[in-house]
Amino acid sequence: xxxxxxxxxxxxxxxxxxxxxxxxxxxxxxxxxxxxxxxxxxxxxxxxxxxxxxxxxxxxxxxxxxxxxxxxxxxxxxxxxxxxxxxxxxxxxxxxxxxxxxxxxxxxxxxxxxxxxxxxxxxxxxxxxxxxxxxxxxxxxxxxxxxxxxxxxxxxxxxxxxxxxxxxxxxxxxxxxxxxxxxxxxxxxxxxxxxxxxxxxxxxxxxxxxxxxxxxxxxxxxxxxxxxxxxxxxxxxxxxxxxxxxxxxxxxxxxxxxxxxxxxxxxxxxxxxxxxxxxxxxxxxxxxxxxxxxxxxxxxxxxxxxxxxxxxxxxxxxxxxxxxxxxxxxxxxxxxxxxxxxxxxxxxxxxxxxxxxxxxxxxxxxxxxxxxxxxxxxxxxxxxxxxxxxxxxxxxxxx
Amino acid sequence: xxxxxxxxxxxxxxxxxxxxxxxxxxxxxxxxxxxxxxxxxxxxxxxxxxxxxxxxxxxxxxxxxxxxxxxxxxxxxxxxxxxxxxxxxxxxxxxxxxxxxxxxxxxxxxxxxxxxxxxxxxxxxxxxxxxxxxxxxxxxxxxxxxxxxxxxxxxxxxxxxxxxxxxxxxxxxxxxxxxxxxxxxxxxxxxxxxxxxxxxxxxxxxxxxxxxxxxxxxxxxxxxxxxxxxxxxxxxxxxxxxxxxxxxxxxxxxxxxxxxxxxxxxxxxxxxxxxxxxxxxxxxxxxxxxxxxxxxxxxxxxxxxxxxxxxxxxxxxxxxxxxxxxxxxxxxxxxxxxxxxxxxxxxxxxxxxxxxxxxxxxxxxxxxxxxxxxxxxxxxxxxxxxxxxxxxx
Numbered sequence: 001x002x003x004x005x006x007x008x009x010x011x012x013x014x015x016x017x018x019x020x021x022x023x024x025x026x027x028x029x030x031x032x033x034x035x036x037x038x039x040x041x042x043x044x045x046x047x048x049x050x051x052x053x054x055x056x057x058x059x060x061x062x063x064x065x066x067x068x069x070x071x072x073x074x075x076x077x078x079x080x081x082x083x084x085x086x087x088x089x090x091x092x093x094x095x096x097x098x099x100x101x102x103x104x105x106x107x108x109x110x111x112x113x114x115x116x117x118x119x120x121x122x123x124x125x126x127x128x129x130x131x132x133x134x135x136x137x138x139x140x141x142x143x144x145x146x147x148x149x150x151x152x153x154x155x156x157x158x159x160x161x162x163x164x165x166x167x168x169x170x171x172x173x174x175x176x177x178x179x180x181x182x183x184x185x186x187x188x189x190x191x192x193x194x195x196x197x198x199x200x201x202x203x204x205x206x207x208x209x210x211x212x213x214x215x216x217x218x219x220x221x222x223x224x225x226x227x228x229x230x231x232x233x234x235x236x237x238x239x240x241x242x243x244x245x246x247x248x249x250x251x252x253x254x255x256x257x258x259x260x261x262x263x264x265x266x267x268x269x270x271x272x273x274x275x276x277x278x279x280x281x282x283x284x285x286x287x288x289x290x291x292x293x294x295x296x297x298x299x300x301x302x303x304x305x306x307x308x309x310x311x312x313x314x315x316x317x318x319x320x321x322x323x324x325x326x327x328x329x330x331x332x333x334x335x336x337x338x339x340x341x342x343x344x345x346x347x348x349x350x351x352x353x354x355x356x357x358x359x360x361x362x363x364x365x366x367x368x369x370x371x372x373x374x375x376x377x378x379x380x381x382x383x384x385x386x387x388x389x390x391x392x393x394x395x396x397x398x399x
Numbered sequence: 400x401x402x403x404x405x406x407x408x409x410x411x412x413x414x415x416x417x418x419x420x421x422x423x424x425x426x427x428x429x430x431x432x433x434x435x436x437x438x439x440x441x442x443x444x445x446x447x448x449x450x451x452x453x454x455x456x457x458x459x460x461x462x463x464x465x466x467x468x469x470x471x472x473x474x475x476x477x478x479x480x481x482x483x484x485x486x487x488x489x490x491x492x493x494x495x496x497x498x499x500x501x502x503x504x505x506x507x508x509x510x511x512x513x514x515x516x517x518x519x520x521x522x523x524x525x526x527x528x529x530x531x532x533x534x535x536x537x538x539x540x541x542x543x544x545x546x547x548x549x550x551x552x553x554x555x556x557x558x559x560x561x562x563x564x565x566x567x568x569x570x571x572x573x574x575x576x577x578x579x580x581x582x583x584x585x586x587x588x589x590x591x592x593x594x595x596x597x598x599x600x601x602x603x604x605x606x607x608x609x610x611x612x613x614x615x616x617x618x619x620x621x622x623x624x625x626x627x628x629x630x631x632x633x634x635x636x637x638x639x640x641x642x643x644x645x646x647x648x649x650x651x652x653x654x655x656x657x658x659x660x661x662x663x664x665x666x667x668x669x670x671x672x673x674x675x676x677x678x679x680x681x682x683x684x685x686x687x688x689x690x691x692x693x694x695x696x697x698x699x700x701x702x703x704x705x706x707x708x709x710x711x712x713x714x715x716x717x718x719x720x721x722x723x724x725x726x727x728x729x730x731x732x733x734x735x736x737x738x739x740x741x742x743x744x745x746x747x748x749x750x751x752x753x754x755x756x757x758x759x760x761x762x763x764x765x766x767x768x769x770x771x772x773x774x775x776x777x778x779x780x781x782x783x784x785x786x787x788x789x790x791x792x
Contacts (some may be wrong), residue, residue: 026474027705028714281788296791301784308783309722316705317698335701342698345691390690397693399665399680 074140105271273347435524468522668741
C-alpha cells in the first residue's frame with residue numbers, strides 16, 4: 001500500500017492500523033490480549049472483588065479507593081498500560097486498557113485507573129507534562145482527576161474562566177462530578193481563555209495542583225458509594241507552564257482526553273453489565289419456584305436472551321471504538337459515541353433485569369446486585385449519557 | 400509491504416478496471432439484483448459483464464475452494480475484497496440461496512460428486528436454487544414436516560406440499576427436507592436436491608400484504624428423485640437442515656445493514672419534515688427515536704463485523720447466528736417503522752411514479768416477515784436461552 005494515501009485507506013470502516021502498516025485487525029481479541037485478559041481477570045477478582053467495595057463503603061473510607069491496591073496495579077504494570085516504554089510504561093493500547101477497565105467494572109473495584117491511567121495519560125501524552133507526571137503514574141503514586149463538567153449534565157460548554165495574569169493565568173468558576181479530586185495530585189481542568197461558554201475554540205486545558213491557593217474541593221458521596229467533588233476556583237493562580245497543549249486550542253487535547261475516557265467508561269460498563277448478567281443467569285438456574293428453576297420459564301428465558309444480545313452488540317461496539325482509537329483513525333470519534341451510548345443502554349438493561357429477576361433479594365443491601373445497578377447509573381452519566389452521544393451522532397449525520 | 404497489502408493493491412486495481420460504473424450505483428429495486436439461473440435476463444449488459452468478471456475469478460464466492468468455482472481466498476483476503484468492493488460502492492455480483500445457504504451445507508456434507516456437480520454452477524450463477532423447508536403444518540415446529548419420500552429402489556418418490564418457498568416459481572432446483580421415516584421426528588428427515596422441472600412439481604405464488612409474491616406454495620405429486628441426490632445419510636437430514644439454517648440466519652441478519660439504509664432514513668425524514676433554526680429535524684421526538692436507533696444500528700454493524708471475523712476464525716459460538724438473526728431482523732423492522740414515520744403521508748403512496756410504485760411502504764411490509772422466516776424471533780430467543788445461556792428446560 002502506498003504510504004501516501006493513509007487518509008483514503010482509513011475512510012471506510014473495518015480497516016485499522018493501516019497507517020502503521022499492520023494488516024486489518026479482526027474484531028476479536030488477539031492471543032496476547034486474551035492472555036493478558038486472563039491475568040487481569042484473576043488479579044482483580046482476587047484483590048478487589050465486590051467485597052472490597054463493600055468494606056470501603058461500610059468503613060466510610062474518606063479516600064474512596066485503596067492506595068495499596070493502586071500500588072499493586074502499578075506492580076502489575078497496569079497503571080502504565082497506555083504510557084510509552086520510554087516513560088517506563090507498557091506502551092499498549094485502548095484495547096488492553098479496556099481489559100483492565102472491564103474487570104474493574106465486573107468487580108466494581110474502586111480505582112483511579114480510568115481518570116489517571118487512561119484519561120489523564122491521553123491528555124498529557126506528547127506534552128512537557130508527560131515527563132513530570134508519567135513516572136508517578138507508572139509507579140502507582142500519582143492520582144489524577146478530570147474537571148470538565150460544570151452543569152448537572154455533561155455538555156460541551158466550558159465557562160470556567162482563565163484570564164492571563166503576569167506570567168500565568170487566574171482561574172475562576174466551578175466544576176462538579178470530579179471523581180477523586182479530593183485526593184488527586186493533579187487536576188486536569190478545562191477552562192475558557194477566549195470567546196463565549198459554548199464556543200468550540202477558546203478552550204485551554206490546565207494541569208492544576210490540588211493544593212493551589214483559592215481552590216476549594218468539596219467531595220460528595222454518590223449513590224454508588226464513590227466520591228466525586230464540587231470544585232470552586234476563586235482566582236486560582238497557575239503558571240504558564242500549567243497549560244496542557246496550546247492556549248485557546250485546548251479543545252483538541254480535551255477531545256483526545258474524552259475519546260479515551262469515554263471508551264474507557266464504555267469498557268467498564270461492559271464489565272458492570274456482564275457481571276450483573278452473570279449473577280442473574282446463575283440465579284435463574286438456582287432459584288426454584290413452583291418446584292422448578294425459574295430459568296425454565298419462557299417469559300424469563302426470552303428476556304435473558306434479549307439481554308445477552310444487547311450485551312454482545314455493545315461488546316462489539318466497544319472493541320470497534322478501541323481498535324479505531326489505537327489506529328488513530330478519523331472514524332474513531334463517532335465510534336466512541338456509539339460505544340459509550342450502546343454500552344450504557346445495554347448495561348442499564350442488564351442491571352434493571354438483574355434486580356427484577358432476583359426479586360425481593362435484589363432489593364436488599366446485603367446482596368451485591370444493587371451495587372451493580374448503582375455503579376451503572378454513575379458510569380452511564382459520566383462524560384455524556386446515551387442521549388448526549390445519540391444526539392452527537394444525529395448532528396454528525398445531518399439531522 | 401506485506402502479502403495482504405499487495406493483495407489489497409491488486410484487488411483495488413482489478414475492481415477499478417472490471418467493475419462497470421453502472422454496477423457502482425446503489426440498488427434501487429429488486430430488479431437491480433442479479434439472481435442468475437437458467438431464465439436469468441440481465442437488467443443491463445453491465446450486470447452480466449460484472450457477474451462474469453467476478454465469477455471468472457471465483458469472487459462470487461471468494462472463500463470457497465477454487466476446485467469448486469470459488470476464489471480460494473483466506474478470511475483476511477475475503478475481508479479485504481469486501482472492503483474494497485464497499486469502498487467503490489460495488490454491488491454484489493450475484494445474490495443466491497445457493498451461495499448463502501446450500502453451498503456451505505454441500506461443502507460440509509456433500510459428496511465429492513455432489514460438490515463438483517453443483518458448486519461451480521452456483522458460483523457462476525447458472526442455477527437458481529430455492530429452499531423447501533416450511534409446510535402448512537410445520538412452521539416453527541419445522542421437524543414436524545410431512546412431505547413423504549417413498550423408497551423406490553434407486554430413487555425416492557416425493558409427495559407433499561411446501562409453503563413460503565421463496566421464488567419457487569423462478570428457481571431451477573430445490574433443496575428440500577422430506578420424511579423418509581415416521582419412526583422418529585427429527586431422525587426421520589432426509590435432505591434431497593432435485594430439478595424443479597421434474598415431472599410432478601408445481602408452484603403457486605402467494606400474494607402478500609406488500610402486494611408482491613416472493614413466496615410460493617410448492618406441490619410435489621410423485622416426483623422421482625434419484626437417491627444420489629440425497630445429501631448426507633438417510634434420516635440424517637436434520638443435521639444438514641440445522642447447519643444450513645445457521646447460514647440462512649447469518650444472511651437474514653445482515654439485512655439490518657442495508658447499504659445506504661441510514662441515509663435513506665435521514666434524507667427521507669429531512670425531506671418530509673424539514674429542520675428547525677438549529678438545523679435539527681423539526682420533529683424532536685422522532686429525531687430522538689432515530690438517534691437511538693442509529694446507536695444500535697451502528698453498534699450492530701460492528702457486531703456483524705465481529706461475528707464474521709469470529710466465524711471465519713472458528714471462534715463464534717455455534718448458536719450465535721440466532722442472536723444475529725434476532726437482532727438484525729428486529730432492527731430492520733425498526734428502521735422501516737422509522738422510515739414510514741419520517742416519510743409521513745408521502746411514504747403511504749402505493750402506486751405513484753414519485754413513490755416508485757410504493758417502494759417504501761412495500762419494503763416496510765416486507766420487513767415484517769424478517770422476524771418470522773428462517774425461524775421466528777421467539778424461536779431464536781429459545782435457542783439463545785438454551786444453547787448459549789444454558790438455561791434449564
